[in-house]
Amino acid sequence: MARYGMAIDLSACVGCAACAVACKLENEVPPGVSRLWIRLEESGRFPELHMQYRPEQCLQCEAPPCVPVCPTGASHVTSDGLVLVDVEKCIACGACIAACPYGARYFDPRGFVSKCTFCEHRLSQGRLPACVETCPTLCRTFGDLDDPHSEVSQAIRAAERVDVLKPELGTRPKVVYLNAPAGFGLRSMGVPR
């Protein structure tokens, strides 16, 4: 039993997309859809500028709006707190896609709904999610949020600032963003890359 979570340090991320490509191939995500994407935020006037690359994916919410709307029980929460889709129960009705406020879910053309799993299959082998393992800026940390010694807990404690996307919705995401620039924070609008 763990409460898996991920922290992404925005002061380190350069938007290089290594995570997004690793995710595609690790999980055989088909062309045209994605589990992980990167948003670019720019603001200010030359030469007083701010810029932020923000990787986004399923936030593995503690109160996931996508689970109660599922008519078949395909969308479920595991004992480790992972929000997953049981493909064999999924009827691709799309209710969960409509319910997710973060746009994290998609139709897989093979006939089911899919999304980030925190690379559950790697976790069971004691490995990190593919995006965390490969990141060349070391901006991602992962682990058990209930374990104060886990890398992710330590990173969150050391951060100057911790944000989640759309906190007002009460979804309690377990993917958090560290060190967003002061006075800039997380903007919800932006140019997806």
Next chain:
Amino acid sequence: MRMERRRFLKLSAASVGALMLAPAAGALRLPERLARAPKTWYQGDVSTVLTTCGNCFWACGVRAYVEGGRVWKVDGGEANPFSRGRLCARGQGSVAQTYDPDRLKRPLIRVEGSQRGDGRYREASWDEALGVVASGMLAIKDSYGSESVAFFGHGGGASWFGDYLAAAWATPNVGDPSAALCTSPRETASQWTFGRAIGGHEPVDWANADYVVLLGHHIGEDTHNSQLQDFSLARKRGAKLVVVDPRFSVAASKADRWLPIKPGTDTALLLAWLHVLVTENRYDAAYLAAHAVGLDELAAHVRPFSPEWAGPITDLDPADIRAVARELAAHAPRAVLPPGRHTVWYGNDTQRLRALFLVNALLGNYGVEGGFYLAQAPSVADYPHPDFPLVPASGGCSAAAERAAPSARVTAIRSITANHRQSVDTGRFFADTTAIQELIPAMITGEPYRIAGLIDYGTNLFHSIPDVARTKQALQALDLYVAIDVLPMDHVMWADVILPEATYLERYDDLLEIAHRSPVIELRQPAVEPMWDSKPGWWIARELGLRLGLERYFAWPDIESYLDTRLRAIGSSLEQAKGLGTLQQAGRPYLADWEKDGPSPFGTPSGKIELYSRTFADAGFDPLPRYEPPKEPPEGYYRLLYGRSPVHTFARTQNNWVLMEMHGGNAVWLNASEARRLGLRSGDYVWLENEQRVREGPVAVFATERLRFDCVYLVHGFGHRSPNMRIANGRGASDTALMSRYRLDPISGGAGMHVTFVRLVPGAPRPRLPRLARLARRKA
């Protein structure tokens, strides 16, 4: 429950046809039956192969996961100093190139009677294709001599051609784009300042640096894996970062201070920093007394170049200029100005890099923790072979050669070539590498002698060498043009014979020997068999050698025994290297290591760091760097600047579906105020037109605050015009296509490419392109 779900599906299925007509409901493609969880590669019997990435030239270690005879995924090699268990997007995406259905599959011979560039080919056997190449080369040798065949090469397997086959064949005309089209100025400047190369893996001691100044160095957009890791770790440690760039680059967005300099004025800024360090006595006098010559001349030279002088030139505040110089000094010797990589800008680039190295020298950081460490090449003997008639000097940024004593090396090359004509650029430049673009005129004019044949391995002739019209004219003038490549690139489809190479995941290469703080030897080994009828570079070179009567140089029966022999000579074996992937030798990274037991590490004529270069003075060049104002753009034109995408390698990866999903085309960046003045908005399509009326595009406008008003910016590598590369074709614009001229750096032979001016011509049509996802779904 089961019944209910089936019924639900049946009802839904009835409405599918109607739903499919509405595009908005396109996502509701319902399955005819319940989906079964697809079997994934990682549920199978997965084996791991350790090899070396080939999707750029940083040479990261790779763990390739193979299941069912196919590579599905790669991760970074853990015990490799360039990957440290991680990979960039290009490495992660490299698998998609192996299974690209557009790959060259079989040897091709240009249809008789067709012109180069018509793109009309017939398939041929390897035996026939290699026979045509060999007889063409032998005919040129009979008419003009072996030197009249040139070899261009870039990338993993290039050594088999440019270093090995060309040496056995006896031609010195071997060019690598990564020298004169990239690093020549910094290598030449470093050679004649420190007497050492920078080399392919910049020896910047990031782990100990506390203050870093980047000039036009796009770390973050340029994702050299361990360099990006080091950059990130240094910032995490609290190292201060200053970025000098006309564009708010990704690195600038991470900087403590961004200096949006006027393009082309960097040397003035560097001279002002030298001025502050000298006039305020902020240099490391003890270090310079021990290791350098020429301080008095330098001090006198930089006296006029104050920050107040540089301010109006660079469009920067003199107070900022002075502050950075003082901060540099305060952090010295743990303060460093890395040289950057693509250094061919304005044609006076060796002098700019000299100025940059002089600032570093005054900080006392060369060979010192937190500055530059001293990289050394590994020592690995050649496979025993008869002496080559000559040793070409293609060089390039990934060249392993440790050039501690350049003059000795150059002399050696010249003595070996005594029986042969020297390369057509010999004697013109200080670089000890060939200036690839200066070989092109000899193909057209026959001066100083004719180059009649070209064997091109992976050098994109139309996307790397400026003045494409001249290159095409040269190709038309050749007797023989052979392309060895993986994809039907624009320039490949001009060749007389096209030889399809295996991708890095399908082949052995020669050992990769990389200069580093602990010298690195890496193995590239196949994870899977080559697709279709493609072959590894070593096989192609060897088979050509046998047909050229050079069998005495190819005595090894197969590649495994070649590699095993080389590895056993250093106490290892192929078996061991296959299990480890990477071997490292002991190095001497700091001056203190050299002082204990060894000669001077500085391979300059004086054996010291040369602040003042007598050699340059004797050759008629400035012995100390001088600022030369760049030509200003004419009214209505902007200076064309260009850079990198973190997911692409030059023009090599634009047919890779997964990388193109991340970045599928470029836009022309234009300052937002300028865009308003021109009535252009982001997303509008324009043509780019240079002063010679060459047009490129259509390309979308990106109106942004992130760029100065006097330049436009393109990411390099897009704008392929090759219908056989279905994904790359027609997406974005090529910066190289607009470079009708370049400005030659007379010291290094580098081709300065920041000298193109373009205007934006509105009203271009939006290109109609097939959807990427549809193209990506095609099977290999």
